[in-house]
Amino acid sequence: DAGVTQSPTHLIKTRGQQVTLRCSPKSGHDTVSWYQQALGQGPQFIFQYYEEEERQRGNFPDRFSGHQFPNYSSELNVNALLLGDSALYLCASSWSLGLAGKTQYFGPGTRLLVL
């Protein structure tokens, strides 16, 4: 049973560029959430996708956008990269919105470095 997978594992970009990160959820899961984890901090919620729509969103600017495909996989796009966007980006999947205590399972993350 494949767990949550993410690609790429590492990425280096320069300020102003755009980046796309990808996530495939655990088998049987239909909901994908994205988190940003800066060094020394806990993960911060970016947004959550269910039925190909953004259902919830954290306090992140519009430069952060996403998409969910019919096979439940998801993309996170970040435009006009800033140095402060350097972080580990984690994808988590769950079944049926993953709210109210439904456990979210995390992928290995994508380490993004913005120079």
Next chain:
Amino acid sequence: EDKVVQSPLSLVVHEGDTVTLNCSYEVTNFRSLLWYKQEKKAPTFLFMLTSSGIEKKSGRLSSILDKKELSSILNITATQTGDSAIYLCAVAGGSQGNLIFGKGTKLSVKP
């Protein structure tokens, strides 16, 4: 503002010691509290505690939820070097119902 606070932020112990990690929260619409272990990248799920399940145990790890004190503890007995990791506490709730994480406790277990 919803928040989750973990203490201590870091801890160094020797193999065989028992440790207690703390998590306190102020989160509206509390649904559940979760503990994760993060070694390199992916946080791995340990426990979920809710109003109907306030105590969980798995091997040397156990956790209790105190809804009156809005807090939880994670206990690890007979620690091993493999327990070295960052332990994250997260609460499901808030205005958006997503997971709100603390900063984590970095545990180092020396041989």
